Amino acid sequence: KMEPHEIEMNLKEASLAGLASHSLDILGSLAQRRGISLELDSSEEFSVVCDPDQIERVITNLLGNAIKFAPDDGRIVVHVDDIGSAFRLCVEDNGPGIPATHLEKIFAKFEQVPGQRRGGTGLGLTICKRFVEAHKGRIWVESEVGKGARFYFTIPKDIPLPAEAAGAGAGGEKSA
DSSP: OOSGGGOOOOOEEEEHHHHHHHHHHHHHHHHHHTTOEEEEEESSOOEEEEOHHHHHHHHHHHHHHHHHHSOTTOEEEEEEEEOSSEEEEEEEEOSSOOOGGGTTGGGSTTOOOTTOOOOOOSOHHHHHHHHHHHTTOOEEEEEOTTSOEEEEEEEETTOOOOHHHHHTTSOOOOOO
């Protein structure tokens, strides 16, 4: 079901900052237990047409990974920006970083950075990539060992709202 052409999308307007805020709420207690501060850096709500469940899952997954790898008393910031033709979201942490040799591989199925003590299936980032690409967006990571990681994804602004969603609540009155 994860192949892009098989992903069903339920497109509607959503607040990208709102989805990020909800993800921060969901994982807040997990971060708090380790003294990790979570912040949202967004100048506005940024209304976008997307499948909110999928995009929230992407954000929650990236945030969960950041919490997993951040040091105790670490800091994670979720940035939401308007970059012209798209919105960009970044999850930035101050964890150990990712070796350059693994920056491209980590989005592949079952790939994990060797030597990490944290578990998982190795599918989280693959799922994120599929969901972002189903939205015609892009996902990538920038990192240096010892300098944390910044996971980015974009969602284009020009995703059309389906006709039934656009007409919802329009009243439906007909003039004679």
